[in-house]
Amino acid sequence: MQHEQLSRIQTRINAHLNQKIAQLTDSTIAIAPLTEALVYASSQGGKRLRPALCFSLGTSLGVSDDALLDCAVAIEFIHAYSLVHDDLPAMDNDVLRRGQPTCHIQFDEATAILTGDALQGLAYQTLIESAHLTAQQKVTACQLLLEAAGPRGMIAGQMLDILGENAELNLAQLTQLHQLKTGALITASLLLGALTSSHFDELKPILITLGNTLGLAFQIQDDLLDIEVPTEARGKTQGRDAELGKSTYPSLLGLDGSKIMRDQLIRQANDALENIASNPAVTGDLRFLANIIRFIGERQH
Amino acid sequence: MQHEQLSRIQTRINAHLNQKIAQLTDSTIAIAPLTEALVYASSQGGKRLRPALCFSLGTSLGVSDDALLDCAVAIEFIHAYSLVHDDLPAMDNDVLRRGQPTCHIQFDEATAILTGDALQGLAYQTLIESAHLTAQQKVTACQLLLEAAGPRGMIAGQMLDILGENAELNLAQLTQLHQLKTGALITASLLLGALTSSHFDELKPILITLGNTLGLAFQIQDDLLDIEVPTEARGKTQGRDAELGKSTYPSLLGLDGSKIMRDQLIRQANDALENIASNPAVTGDLRFLANIIRFIGERQH
Numbered sequence: 001m002q003h004e005q006l007s008r009i010q011t012r013i014n015a016h017l018n019q020k021i022a023q024l025t026d027s028t029i030a031i032a033p034l035t036e037a038l039v040y041a042s043s044q045g046g047k048r049l050r051p052a053l054c055f056s057l058g059t060s061l062g063v064s065d066d067a068l069l070d071c072a073v074a075i076e077f078i079h080a081y082s083l084v085h086d087d088l089p090a091m092d093n094d095v096l097r098r099g100q101p102t103c104h105i106q107f108d109e110a111t112a113i114l115t116g117d118a119l120q121g122l123a124y125q126t127l128i129e130s131a132h133l134t135a136q137q138k139v140t141a142c143q144l145l146l147e148a149a150g151p152r153g154m155i156a157g158q159m160l161d162i163l164g165e166n167a168e169l170n171l172a173q174l175t176q177l178h179q180l181k182t183g184a185l186i187t188a189s190l191l192l193g194a195l196t197s198s199h200f201d202e203l204k205p206i207l208i209t210l211g212n213t214l215g216l217a218f219q220i221q222d223d224l225l226d227i228e229v230p231t232e233a234r235g236k237t238q239g240r241d242a243e244l245g246k247s248t249y250p251s252l253l254g255l256d257g258s259k260i261m262r263d264q265l266i267r268q269a270n271d272a273l274e275n276i277a278s279n280p281a282v283t284g285d286l287r288f289l290a291n292i293i294r295f296i297g298e299r300q301h
Numbered sequence: 302m303q304h305e306q307l308s309r310i311q312t313r314i315n316a317h318l319n320q321k322i323a324q325l326t327d328s329t330i331a332i333a334p335l336t337e338a339l340v341y342a343s344s345q346g347g348k349r350l351r352p353a354l355c356f357s358l359g360t361s362l363g364v365s366d367d368a369l370l371d372c373a374v375a376i377e378f379i380h381a382y383s384l385v386h387d388d389l390p391a392m393d394n395d396v397l398r399r400g401q402p403t404c405h406i407q408f409d410e411a412t413a414i415l416t417g418d419a420l421q422g423l424a425y426q427t428l429i430e431s432a433h434l435t436a437q438q439k440v441t442a443c444q445l446l447l448e449a450a451g452p453r454g455m456i457a458g459q460m461l462d463i464l465g466e467n468a469e470l471n472l473a474q475l476t477q478l479h480q481l482k483t484g485a486l487i488t489a490s491l492l493l494g495a496l497t498s499s500h501f502d503e504l505k506p507i508l509i510t511l512g513n514t515l516g517l518a519f520q521i522q523d524d525l526l527d528i529e530v531p532t533e534a535r536g537k538t539q540g541r542d543a544e545l546g547k548s549t550y551p552s553l554l555g556l557d558g559s560k561i562m563r564d565q566l567i568r569q570a571n572d573a574l575e576n577i578a579s580n581p582a583v584t585g586d587l588r589f590l591a592n593i594i595r596f597i598g599e600r601q602h
């Protein structure tokens with residue numbers, strides 16, 4: 001992927017995230033460990049993949065950077081909250097994330113629970129207080145994100161993930177789990193990128209197809225990396241899925257079968273991209289989005 | 302308090318809560334333990350004090366029942382989420398709530414964390430998807446609730462509460478803690494009740510005064526009940542504050558001093574109520590709100 005483009009987005013997202021956290025934890029009542037944990041959990045490392053999807057699509061549709069930045073940061077706050085809570089001892093009980101101690105290890109469990117809670121709220125607050133969206137756009141953006149992150153989306157997926165520990169899921173069940181746990185928020189990232197475009201309604205179905213396809217490809221690659229990449233290289237505990245007795249694509253399809261399915265999904269994503277390119281709403285360059293799609297299939301971290 | 306009026310509100314809130322949960326956990330992807338836990342955590346028992354405050358003020362201002370119901374349910378979802386997370390082992394580690402096992406005891410810790418997460422989102426979703434508020438009213442309602450429940454409100458209060466275990470707080474610190482942890486959401490309940498009134502802006506300062514006053518009175522009474530009322534009578538573990546080494550109003554002011562302060566606050570609340578009564582926006586009866594104020598100072602559960 002064009003690293004320069006991605007790292008430019010990462011830099012802007014990180015700056016905007018920190019600014020939002022500073023604004024939303026007003027100094028007169030800033031509680032030291034809470035504010036530190038909010039910054040720690042949301043600003044360290046991370047590929048900023050979801051913001052990049054939101055941005056790359058949005059700019060190709062001529063959406064203003066300011067509106068995209070608010071949407072992208074809101075999505076990343078949701079992602080950060082989900083990681084903090086997923087890593088908790090009662091959930092995946094993971095001690096390492098992006099090469100750093102997870103939030104409850106760095107601080108403590110109570111602080112990590114509250115940090116996740118706060119990050120969820122900050123996501124919606126970023127949208128609601130945006131100076132670059134109309135009231136109706138704020139409402140629609142919140143609705144899309146709430147739906148993707150809630151008990152019909154990400155939370156349902158995480159619940160299925162926990163119920164699936166030490167149980168054998170079939171391919172349909174595993175796919176549903178990851179469509180909810182990962183796909184829904186990736187899809188929302190694309191939808192929020194297109195939200196302020198006048199062609200939003202007609203683009204919506206193909207963006208949902210693209211998001212779901214990318215979500216699964218992302219997850220298959222994640223499962224493969226969990227097996228193939230050592231802890232030090234990835235900054236994440238190797239072999240955690242197997243330890244937790246989780247069903248994965250490689251456990252159902254084998255390594256080769258998983259790679260075939262992943263590559264098939266990436267081809268489907270590129271087909272969806274071609275469909276999007278033919279829409280008159282696209283006035284800019286789709287190469288950045290094409291690069292992200294390639295990155296999702298090839299990433300090594 | 303006029304029990305009939307309160308129990309009428311409770312019945313309507315409970316019905317609306319269950320309806321929202323059913324809607325927002327669509328049957329095609331309802332995950333059994335998650336849906337059960339959502340219903341368990343939000344619909345069992347509870348005084349529905351915050352919804353009652355929202356309702357009693359709103360109806361005196363001529364706000365429609367439908368709009369009030371959505372606001373009241375959103376507030377109660379936030380309250381329910383905060384209780385589920387506060388009871389977790391890493392937080393207050395409480396096993397009993399409203400005479401029932403707490404959520405993580407009845408289900409398990411992972412389910413309780415996800416249930417709290419889901420309830421927080423459902424609060425904002427209830428406002429965002431309301432058929433009885435304009436886009437601008439939804440935005441303002443979300444903003445008020447996010448502010449009250451976030452890291453400048455309830456979450457900051459909960460963090461201070463945890464940091465205050467086994468530490469000695471002075472009266473100013475204890476008051477700040479409870480203004481954030483309890484007062485902010487009680488104040489938001491009044492503000493959301495008045496939101497759609499054309500006199501909202503002029504009423505706002507006095508509603509904030511009333512809310513903060515009631516929040517503290519409520520907390521002092523809570524501290525007193527924690528000492529004076531046995532577990533069986535209250536459905537909540539007696540003496541939990543002392544066990545956790547928490548500073549309380551009785552530990553700082555004694556039982557008598559606390560009662561004097563509580564009664565003073567109730568008088569101040571009644572003064573605020575008189576001020577509100579003189580506003581031309583008040584077209585209905587304020588007796589229900591007056592009764593709730595009395596109840597807050599006298600309640601035995």
